[in-house]
């Protein structure tokens with residue numbers, strides 16, 4: 081290797097760039113060596129685009145967090161603007177089981193034994209009925225992403241799913257598999273499951289646990305993890321401590337895989353607070369001039385609350401938000417980490433400065449008469465912050481402005497972004513940039529979802 085060709089990571093870059101020479105200076109001179117014929121590369125070029133309709137097929141034994149992950153993906157993808165729906169085979173099985181108040185035989189462990197051929201055939205039929213509903217919704221009701229929530233634990237089942245979806249060329253299938261062998265995690269998951277799943281309603285806790293263990297043992301006998309040859313997948317091992325992905329490109333690699341890597345089910349609160357809206361923001365109301373002591377009030381509240389726990393603070397890059405975040409950090413420099421990001425800045429609106437009335441309600445894609453940002457643009461820049469929030473195992477505090485704060489809240493509460501705007505939509509929305517400053521606390525609920533609490537500063 082000559083000095084001009086030296087590899088950038090091995091110290092050649094500085095010398096090369098001093099002379100203004102590109103590392104790829106020889107491009108066009110060196111001959112390409114038939115790479116277009118390499119099979120995996122041609123497959124790569126076919127898969128780069130987003131498919132029109134995406135089907136995420138959950139895979140995993142019971143109590144591996146499939147429904148939890150499916151619900152999270154639903155919140156995230158809906159919030160990102162995709163028309164998304166979860167189709168759960170367990171719910172369909174129960175609704176077909178008949179007996180309203182009595183436990184159906186279709187909920188007992190023996191129903192999930194693959195050597196019970198009658199039950200097995202019934203389970204396959206139930207799964208295909210649900211898949212058909214999913215496909216009908218995607219194709220006839222213009223859905224974008226369908227999430228198929230079942231164990232899909234054998235290769236034969238997955239092949240059947242892929243074949244049925246393959247009848248519709250606008251669809252593509254990606255498996256989302258959750259693998260977990262850690263006994264402590266499984267034990268905790270099983271306890272959650274028997275207390276929350278309708279399959280165990282009316283049973284005492286210990287008998288329910290025994291039955292679930294038997295159900296899982298039945299699945300263990302026939303479980304086959306997804307293999308590369310089966311197609312595109314994301315695998316999450318032990319609560320996202322390891323992620324593997326195959327054939328994921330486009331929207332999958334840009335957002336879905338990072339989201340799967342971020343999520344976990346640790347118990348830590350997320351706090352959101354917003355400075356009063358400026359006059360030209362769509363959320364503007366004649367708010368009192370409270371901004372000046374916002375930072376000290378926030379810091380004092382935090383200090384009173386839990387000075388012992390670590391806190392990751394994300395603020396916008398507006399001066400008052402930066403000041404507030406720094407004031408918090410000054411109270412406990414060892415516990416608080418700061419990130420300032422323009423992703424949390426107010427909605428960019430290009431309004432006429434002479435018009436002082438509050439702008440009218442806008443739709444997700446409206447940019448207003450003079451362009452600027454739509455709510456959809458805002459959501460797209462907030463995505464990066466949302467991934468940081470989901471990934472954090474420390475408490476998180478977001479110091480932002482009315483519109484981004486309300487858009488973030490929409491994710492946590494599964495509300496359409498446009499329905500979260502405007503202070504009159506709910507007390508929680510009002511608390512985000514009210515005349516009296518407040519912090520909205522979002523606490524994760526066991527098994528999914530977030531509980532809201534308003535703290536007035």
Ligand SMILES: Nc1ncnc2c1ncn2[C@@H]1O[C@H](COP(=O)(O)OP(=O)(O)O)[C@@H](O)[C@H]1O
Pocket residue numbers: 140141142143144145146147148149258259260265268269270272273316318319320344345526527528
């Ligand atoms: N990635 C994961 N790996 C293992 N367990 C998880 C994961 N994510 C969530 N859990 C936990 O698993 C428990 C059971 O989840 P659930 O979604 O009902 O399982 P499944 O649908 O696979 O039967 C929940 O308490 C949830 O917190």
Ligand SMILES: O=P(O)(O)OC[C@H]1O[C@@](CO)(OP(=O)(O)O)[C@@H](O)[C@@H]1O
Pocket residue numbers: 142143147168169170171173203204207229230231232233277
């Ligand atoms: O047919 P398979 O793929 O096994 O999956 C469907 C079954 O998965 C289960 C496994 O326990 O899902 P869930 O835990 O979501 O209720 C059953 O309820 C449901 O009948």
